[in-house]
Amino acid sequence: VGAEAPDRFQPGPVLAALPDARLAELPGQEHEADIIAPELVAEQLVAFLREVDR
Numbered sequence: 379v380g381a382e383a384p385d386r387f388q389p390g391p392v393l394a395a396l397p398d399a400r401l402a403e404l405p406g407q408e409h410e411a412d413i414i415a416p417e418l419v420a421e422q423l424v425a426f427l428r429e430v431d432r
Contacts, residue, residue, distance in 0.1 A: 383409040400426060 393399045402422040404411045412419045 382407060402426075 389399075389401055393401060404415065404418045404422070407415055407418065
């Protein structure tokens, strides 16, 4: 989630519903970080996938 995303885009309900969910805040990004800064999103995804692949 972009650290600058409006409150209505905050992931609280999703995190509460998914016990193994993780939150990665991307500094300086808003709601569309996957479009504006895909390299930051990919970096977080790769790190997560490496962890769960063990």
